[in-house]
Amino acid sequence: MSSPVSSAPNRRALVVASMVAMLAVAGGAFWWLHGSHGAASASGDAAAAGGKDDSGVTILLDLAKTAVTERRLVAPAGSNAYEFYLSVLQLDPGNKAAQEELHEAFPTASADVERAINNNELDEAQRELSLLREFDSTNYILSLLGGKLDAQRQIQIRQDEARAAIIQAQQSAASGSLQ
Template sequence: MSRSASFAPRQRVLVVVSLVALVAVGAGAYFWSKGSMPGITGSGVASASSAGGKDDNGVGILLDLAKTAVTEKRLVAPAGSNAYEFYLSVLQLDPQNKIAQDQLHESFEVASADVERAINDNNLDEAQRELSLLREFDKTNYILSLLGGKLDAQRQIQIHQDEARAAAMQAQQQSAGNGSMM
């Protein structure tokens, strides 16, 4: 699991960079088809300040994507298109980004409730993914420890239920097999 966990940040960066490239290509194609490109100077190069003051390294695009995700209440789900992943990607590019840090702190309580809802709905794999995402932001939060314990307990309950169903099915098959021999 630690090996796959080490790939998660790299995969997220790859997804984000792909999204940024896709948005840039799409916007370029759109403006090209309209015959005008805003922010283009006489030499054909747009400066960062003329493009609304956003960074050319993708931070501005990621912050916009995150803001949209928050508005659409996609804090930790779906995978690859949620506010937490976008904000964490911003922090990978700019570790001191105050906007991303503040938004992650502000949305933590609601995001934790989303994880608990996934656990209660017995969607344990999704809950594990979401919990890992929150832990990537704040490893020491006691709420995440409690949610981790609840997730583990729910997994144990599910294992016991599955074992009980398997035993009942096996007993039913054995009684059916004994009944046909008589």
């Protein structure tokens, strides 16, 4: 059984791979429409920019900025700023823009995790917390949120056990009165 933590990097890898494939198709269409002169010009531009084609990084940064504007920092899964910025860092580990944006968004993102815990959306809170830990696993705020999440899970278990005991008592009383 795979955990939600291990599937998050796989989802991001799938998103990145899909975007790279989309870029390849778009590049092929552009080359076909504009002939080899346009392709030579584009490769010359990439060489002038340091020999590195970072259009995938640029697209991910744009998607992340849009997600921040729309207040999608850690949710929904697969379409949030943190996942996009972490994907940028997978492609370009030294990307300063992604690192700065992740740091800047952290207080609001951690508040979103706490809100999910308070709303008893414990699985979603676990996913979001894992996403934040992927960026900064040593942050004490994440440790506190992890403790709060564990405590909330224990409360949920006790409430479920109490409800089960009530139902069992009602069923025992009902079957006893039928005999």
